[in-house]
Amino acid sequence: MSEPQTSPAAPAEARPTVVVDDVHVDYTVYAAGKRATSERKLLRRAPSLRQARTVHALKGVSFTAHEGESIGVIGHNGSGKSTLLRAIAGLTTPTRGTVYADGRPALLGVNAALINELSGERNVILGGLALGMSPEEIRGRYQEIVEFAGIGEAVDLPMKTYSAGMGARLRFAIAASATHRVLLVDEALAVGDAAFRRRSEERIRELRAEAGTVFLVSHSMGTIKETCTRGIWxxxxxxxxxxxxLDVVAAYEASVR
Amino acid sequence: MSAGETSPSPAARFAAEAGLERLGRRPALVEYGRELWQRRHFLLELSRSRFRGQNEENRLGLGWVLVRPLLNAVVYGVVFGLLLASSTRPDNFVPFLVIGIFVFQYFAGCLNDGSKAITSNLGLVRTMHFPRAVLPVSVVLQQVYALAPMMGMAAVVALVFGEPLTWRWLLVVPALVLMTMFCQGVAFVAARATLHVRDVAQLLPFVTRLLFYISGLFYSIERVGLPPAAEAVAKVNPVQVYITLVRTGLLTEVEAGWHLWALGIGWAVVALVGGAVFFWRAEEAYGRE
Structure with missing residues (x-):
């Protein structure tokens, strides 16, 4: 469809790592019926047969990412940032358009589903296997992951006993243990205390050096400006x-104000 | 339009020059099977963990794996053996009933958990990349873990009620292998169908209950006195077929001819192949729901 644009922030000779070509993503939801036209109707409306509604989460996004870039993806809640990341990760297949990438980009989220009834230890093993590591690799990295998460003795307890912060830290530590050519980070820096944030920022910097291209979704403009070279709104x-x-963040902040 | 299928778009050519791969394309069935095999460690760990997780909540923990079928056998034994006594029962009724109930529970577990395989794991599906078939296969594997102690219990019951231990007992193995193939196919279909139409999950309890009553768990179909045509139809029911095949192994009274084994093989192959293809064809859609 559209000619992929070379980013102004990237050196012209840099190798492309991700090409997003006119990507549309539609979701079908069965959540609500017709929109109520007045407040009275809203109150009166009996639960009727639910209709399928289509939500256009992405409406034709195109860009090219290059080696060595770190790209901050910004926008208000529900703007489609996370959908875009999942599409780049190959987890959500676009309804229209195509994503091309170098290897399989890894999505580094804090939402990675683990099993709450099981101990942190079992979850580290399960999470690593889900990421495609071999059992030997996980055994080799186990200690490192647990130390990074900083959950100490709690690793033997079921995850449902963890605080929200502890759970998120362990998920991040598992996800960050693998290295990938293209890395997608979703709000991960927002979790945990100051010490953990420092550790995770450092880890992301390391991963970026190994990875080539990093995408970061965050609502913290400070984090975006510090870690990213290019902005996508x-x-x-x-x-x-x-x-x-800096330009993109400035434009975004001006529109919000 | 999708790029790169008939005439490559500029972006497709550009991406190809840079050596990039197109993402989210469904792999061919053989390649898909290979990916599934590569993730076997994940599959095993997921099944084991879930199985343990479901049981570890309770004081008795994994003990429930044995206690639950025992209590079930007692409850159904009292209801159908004492309260609803009838002439449609075969002679050695208790092991007949216990085997029927346990084998049926295995099937019902695969059907019901299979229908939730994707919908209850959307978090995993949205964050991790792996062949989605891992989820329905894991569901069946968990049911196999639950079935093993149940079959042990059924064997004990058969011995206690005077069934002789013979080489025929080995027939239980091929019977359960065929049934597992069938159940896997059912789980594949249920997993995809529920994703498209969530309402399927609401209908399943009724399907399960209907099969519970028509499958000869607590009566012998031959003794009901159905018209020959109706009896023939009732005997084609796959759940009925597999229950009878397992009973053939453990109970001297039950005999299965070659045609019943042929039916068992037929149902297994049709369900597994059809289910796997049906599930695989929607591979791209599972992350979008």
């Missing part, structure tokens, strides 16, 4: 701006 499923991170 997604607004209601469309690409609103793409350029040097």
């Amino acid at each position: 997604i607004d209601h499923g469309e690409l609103r701006a793409d350029g040097p991170v």
Whole structure:
């Protein structure tokens, strides 16, 4: 469809790692019926047969990412940032359009589903296997993962006894243990205490050096400006701006104000 | 339009030049099977963990794996053996009933948990990349873990009620292998169907209950006195077929001819192949729901 644009922030000779070509993603939801036209109707409306509604989460996004870039993806809640990340990770297949990538990009989230009834230890093993590590690799990295998460003795307890922060830290530690050519980070820096944030920021920097390209979704403009070279602003499923991170963040902040 | 299928778009050519791969394309069935095999450690760990997780909540822990079928056998034994006594029962009724109930529970577990295989694991599906078939296969594996102690219990019951231990008992193995193939196919179909139409999950309890009553768990179909045509139809029911095949192994009274084994093989192959293909064809859709 559209000609992929070379980012102004990237050196012209840098190798492309991700090409996002006119990507549309639609979700079908069975959540609500017709929109109520007045407040009275809203109150009166009996639960009727639910209708399938289509939500356009992404409406034709195109860009190219290059080696050595770290790209901050910004936008308000529900703008389609996380959908874009999942599409780049190959987890959500676009309804239209295509994503091309170097290897399989890894999505580093804090939402990685683990089993709450099981101990942290079993979850580390399960999470590592889910990421595609071999049992030997996991045994080799187990200590490192547990130390990184900083959950100490609690690793023997079921995850449902963990605080929200502890659970998120362990998930992040598992996800960050593998290295990938393209890395997608979703709000991961927002979890945990100051010490853990420092550790995770450092780990992301390391991963970026090994990875080549990093995408970061965050609501913290400070984090985006510090860690990213390029900014992509997604607004209601469309690409609103793409350029040097400071320019894009400034434009976004101006629109919010 | 999708790029790169008939005439490559500029972006597709650009990506190809840079050596990039197209993501989210469904692999061919053989390649898919290979990916599934590569993830066997994940599959085993997931099944084991879930199985343990479901039981570890209780004081008795994994003890429930044995206690639950025992209590079930006692309850159904009292209801159908004492309260609802009838002339449709075969002679050695208790082991007949126990085997029927346990084998049926295995099937019902695969059907019901299979229908939730994707929908209850959306978190995993949305964050991790692996062949989605891992989830329905894991569901069946968990049911196999639950079935093993049940079959042990059934064997004990058969011995206690005077069934002789013979080489025929080995027939239980092929019977359960065939049934597992069938159940896997059912789990594949249920997993995908529920994803498209969530309402399927609401219908399943009724399907399960219907099969419970028509499958000759607590009566012998031959003794009901159905018209020959109806009896023939009732005997084609796959759940009925597999229950009879397992009973053939443990109970001297029950005999299965070659045609019943042929039916068992037929149902197993049709369900497994059809189910696997049906599930695989929607591989791209599972992350979008």
